[in-house]
Each structure stands twice: as structure tokens, then as C-alpha cells.
Amino acid sequence: MKKLLVIAIALFTLNGMAQQREKRSDRKDRSEMRMDISPNDIADLKSKKLTLKLDLTEAQQKKVHALILEEAKANEKFRKERLANKDENKEKPSKKDFIKMQNLRLDQQIEMKRKMKTILSAEQYAEFEKMKPRDHKKRGQRNKKRNKQDDQE
Template sequence: MKKLLVIAIALFTLNGIAQERKQDRKGKQNRSELRKQMTPSEIADLRAKKMTLHLDLTDAQQKKVHQVYLNQAKANEGLRKNHNAKDGEKREKPSKDEMVKMQNLRLDQQIEMKREMKSILTAEQYAKFEKMKPRKHKKRGKRGEKNDKKRGGRR
């Protein structure tokens, strides 16, 4: 009888944990939907304010950074509208040439962004800006390393 009670408690606990994870995923989906509904101006405001908090920007720097982010958000919105499928149409995967073109455009935007930030920020602020890169790629790499070690060092 005690074993049955312990098993029942364990199952209820695991069931509760699994349901919480599903709710977290819904939260991420809702966030991405909210981001899609944001205007370029709102995106630029948020990014400029985050940058101000991290780098202690002056008011003049903040206005310039806001303008850079606003231009970038408007360009991205235009690209997104062109890329999204019209109502009722099925979205097709881009061809190899289109993919190369999109990647070149994205890299050109990043290069231009770096140049503009370098002209706006001080040397110390720019060094901090360079370290603020997204961490997603680092985490993904670390996860892969752990799995490789478990599998016997795949390379």
C-alpha cells in the first residue's frame, strides 16, 4: 500500500512539472506574436533604451542610436512583408540564389550597423557593445559539446 502511494505521488509530481513546461512554451510563442505586432518605432525605442542602460549613453548618443535602430527596423519590416506569403498562398522555401542574396543583405546590414555604432560610441562603449552579442550561439555550442562527450567524442 505504501509503494502504491509513493508511485501515485511521483506520477502527480511529474505530471505537474510537465504541464508547467508547456505553459513556458506558450509564453514564448505569445512573445514572438507580440514582437510581430510591434511598430518599427517601438522596436527602436526598446533597443535604444536597453543600449542606454548597458552603455550609459548620453542623450545625444541615445537619439543617434534610436535613429540607427529605427532605420534598421523599417528595413526589416519591409523585408518581412515581402517575404511573408499572401493570404491563401502557400509559402515556398527560397531558392539557393535567394538564400545567398538574403544572407548577403543581412551581413551588409550588420556591417553598416557596426560602422554607425563605431562612429556614435566611445571606444570603451564600443568595446562593451561588441561583448553584448547574443548568447544563443554559445549555448547551442556548449549543448552540442556535452552531447558529444556522452557519445564518445564525435568529430
């Protein structure tokens, strides 16, 4: 009886670990799919999501789409540069390069915020501001859960 119990416990733990491995490979597949999405498709998806959440007018929708398209094209350019450099140099970026990239990213976010403020009404902009922190909070909670699971393995 004890042997059956030990075997059953072993099978359940192995099954649980196998399922976690599948989830991780799925994340890699998603990131590869994101790389294949064109900037225009990204702009379409993001502007439609904002339209649903903020109830944008047709004119606002077009302006937001153009703004997101501009941002997506810039991000694609940086991604291609990074991938080209990745093949040449497999080292991590230096502190100066890292700080430069972070400053550039933050400057883009500030500029995006300013442009969105001109496009959206006061109520819509307030709702837009509320949307961002939630995403980061959820992401932080997911990362904590993920780190706990990694530690347990």
C-alpha cells in the first residue's frame, strides 16, 4: 500500500513539472510570433484596444493609430539593429549603452504621453493614465509568482 502511494505521488509531481515546461516553451513561441507582426498590424491592434477602452471618436482613432504606427516603426528599427549587433557581439551591453537605451526608451514614453494628451479629452486621458500602472502592477505580480515557481524547482 505504501509503495502504491509513493508511486502515485511520484507520478503526480512528474506530471506537474511536465506541464510547467510546456508553458515556458509557449512563451517563446509567442515572442517569435510578435517578431513577425508588422508595425501596421501592431498599430491597428493597439488603436482598436484603446478605442474600445476609451471610446475614441473616428478622428481620435486615426490620430492614435498614426502615433502608435510611428512608435512601432521606431521600435522595429531598434529591434533589427539589436538583432544585427547580437550576431556580431554576444556580450551584454555596457553600463553606458544600457543607460543610453533606457534614456531613449523613457524619452519615447514621455513624448508618447505628451502627444496622447493633445489627442485625448481630459476624461479619456485620465482613463489612459489609469490603464498603464495596472499593467505594470500585474506584470510585477506575475514575475513574483514566476520567480517563486522557479525557486521551488
